[in-house]
Amino acid sequence: MITSPLLRALRTGVKSLLLHKLRSLLTTLGVLFGTGSVIAMLAIGEGASQEAQEQIRLLGSQNVILRSIKPQDDPNQGNQTSRVARYGLTDGDLARFEETFPGVESIVPIREIAKEVRFEDRLLHPRVLAVTPNYVQATGRLLWEGRFLTPEDDRTLQNVCVLGTEVARALFPFESALEKRVKIGSDYFTVVGTLAPRVRLGEDRAQPGTEITGEVFIPFGTARKWYGKMQVKMRSGSRDMEEVDLHEVILTVSHPENVRMVADGAREMLGRFHEKKQDYEVVVPLELLARAEETKRIFNIVLGSIAGISLLVGGIGIMNVMLATVTERTREIGIRRALGAKRRHIVTQFLVETICLSVGGGLFGVALGIAIPWGVERYADMKTVVTPEAPILAFGISAGVGIIFGLYPAWRAATMDPVEALRHE
Numbered sequence: 302m303i304t305s306p307l308l309r310a311l312r313t314g315v316k317s318l319l320l321h322k323l324r325s326l327l328t329t330l331g332v333l334f335g336t337g338s339v340i341a342m343l344a345i346g347e348g349a350s351q352e353a354q355e356q357i358r359l360l361g362s363q364n365v366i367l368r369s370i371k372p373q374d375d376p377n378q379g380n381q382t383s384r385v386a387r388y389g390l391t392d393g394d395l396a397r398f399e400e401t402f403p404g405v406e407s408i409v410p411i412r413e414i415a416k417e418v419r420f421e422d423r424l425l426h427p428r429v430l431a432v433t434p435n436y437v438q439a440t441g442r443l444l445w446e447g448r449f450l451t452p453e454d455d456r457t458l459q460n461v462c463v464l465g466t467e468v469a470r471a472l473f474p475f476e477s478a479l480e481k482r483v484k485i486g487s488d489y490f491t492v493v494g495t496l497a498p499r500v501r502l503g504e505d506r507a508q509p510g511t512e513i514t515g516e517v518f519i520p521f522g523t524a525r526k527w528y529g530k531m532q533v534k535m536r537s538g539s540r541d542m543e544e545v546d547l548h549e550v551i552l553t554v555s556h557p558e559n560v561r562m563v564a565d566g567a568r569e570m571l572g573r574f575h576e577k578k579q580d581y582e583v584v585v586p587l588e589l590l591a592r593a594e595e596t597k598r599i600f601n602i603v604l605g606s607i608a609g610i611s612l613l614v615g616g617i618g619i620m621n622v623m624l625a626t627v628t629e630r631t632r633e634i635g636i637r638r639a640l641g642a643k644r645r646h647i648v649t650q651f652l653v654e655t656i657c658l659s660v661g662g663g664l665f666g667v668a669l670g671i672a673i674p675w676g677v678e679r680y681a682d683m684k685t686v687v688t689p690e691a692p693i694l695a696f697g698i699s700a701g702v703g704i705i706f707g708l709y710p711a712w713r714a715a716t717m718d719p720v721e722a723l724r725h726e
Contacts, residue, residue: 311653317626318654328622329662331615332699336666337673338611339695340687343601344674347691348684350597363406364439365552365564366584367394367571369545388580390547390571397570398552404559409439410521411549414528416486418517420472427468427515429485431524437496439553445469447479447494454493455520462490467515469495483517488527490519560587609698616702619658623651623710631717638719651711652704659703663696670695 318325369389395410414429434450436442445466454461462483469478469492478492496518552567554560564585571581627634634647670692674685 311657313650313653315657318657324622325658328619329658329665331618332612332659332662332702333615333666333669335609335612335615336663336695336699337669338607339609339698340667340670340691341673341677342607343691344670344685344687345677345683346597346600347686347688348674348678350594350600351686352684363554363557363560364586365554365560365567366586367550367552367567368582368584369548370580370582371543372578372580386542387544388578389545390550390581391574392546394571394574395547395550397574398550398567401570402552402563402566404555404563405552406555407435407439407553409433409436409551409553410547411436411551412521412524412545413548414486414519414524416528418468418472419484420481423472425468425471425515427465427517429517429519431519431521431528433521436518436551439551443497445495445497446477447492449494449496450518450520455522458523458526459520460488460490460523461493461520463494463496463518464492465496465515465517466498468517469515471515485517485519486528557587560585612695612698612702615662615699616659616706619655619703620706620710622658623655623707624713626654627651627710627714630714634714634717635719635721638717644715647715648711651714652707655707655710656700656703659699659707663699663703666699667692667696 367390371386371388395408398405398408409432412431414431416429418425418427418429432450434452434455437444437449447463449463450461453459462485464472464478464483472478472483473481478495481492482489483492484490496516498515552563554563564583568583571583575581637647671687674687677683678685
């Protein structure tokens with residue numbers, strides 16, 4: 302409950318601030334923008350971090366992903382109009398993985414087929430992926446409608462396919478894609494299902510000159526039957542031929558604690574059989590997730606520090622204005638002391654004014670800090686997350702700034718000699 306002297310001090314402080322409305326408003330702006338920037342920057346950083354972590358989780362925290370990487374072209378072969386590039390993971394690597402790693406629950410080989418996908422006059426260039434039926438279990442992808450590929454499809458080399466939602470909507474905008482026949486390259490495939498969309502990783506972005514509009518999945522055996530291992534790409538008057546057995550292999554580990562052991566074993570094995578060229582990479586989502594969480598912590602510290610500096614500047618502004626106010630009201634201070642006011646009354650008076658400025662700026666700053674992430678998410682299509690701790694932390698700092706930077710002006714006013722203060726003109 303507010304005591305009577307404190308209530309009087311509060312009323313007097315508010316009246317004093319209202320005598321100089323513009324000056325009081327400008328003084329609070331530093332705290333207002335500082336508080337708002339703390340909340341907004343933490344919200345943007347939290348949103349970016351959560352989105353990155355969600356992308357990593359989509360790969361599976363118990364997966365080890367092996368990818369083929371095309372080595373840099375040999376400059377001595379630049380004048381050739383036709384050449385064959387052999388690189389990446391091989392069928393031999395796949396066999397060694399199956400025989401060597403007992404802790405691996407399932408293995409999914411993946412080949413990417415450079416073919417266009419067509420239905421009537423609609424043409425797309427998605428990622429055509431040849432996979433085995435356990436792809437869905439390994440990646441956690443969800444079916445949208447229909448079914449996924451089955452072992453029977455792979456064993457009997459059926460011409461069936463599953464479309465990603467993006468491809469299905471582009472090819473069949475007003476009807477279901479199930480049981481429709483699409484043309485992949487020069488061969489027709491029957492659509493048996495569609496998969497729900499997923500967020501891509503940064504390294505899955507489209508390459509220059511290509512259009513990635515989603516994914517199409519076909520049986521691994523069928524792809525080997527129709528397309529073989531050789532792929533031909535025409536560019537700039539030259540013909541590039543690539544021979545890749547496997548573009549990707551997903552190893553699903555039975556227990557999370559064995560993920561790093563399997564990853565280290567895969568690196569050692571691949572290093573032994575690919576020692577002439579580095580044509581592969583090993584991606585461990587569990588390691589990426591731990592790295593992302595550490596990055597988030599550092600990111601929040603940096604952003605919070607930058608925003609905290611603006612609060613510090615706002616606090617210095619409050620101190621500067623209050624020192625000027627003390628000088629202007631020197632005679633008033635002398636009169637109050639002559640009428641019996643004690644030093645604590647003077648300290649309370651000026652401290653109340655300072656806290657009113659900082660708390661008022663902090664409250665409006667919280668509103669601004671919540672509004673900025675909302676605007677960023679709506680108009681910039683960027684995820685932001687305002688955690689409950691951010692407004693509380695920002696407002697607490699703003700109030701603390703008011704108290705800390707108001708102590709010196711209040712102490713200076715209270716320690717004035719009453720006689721000298723009364724003589725001040």
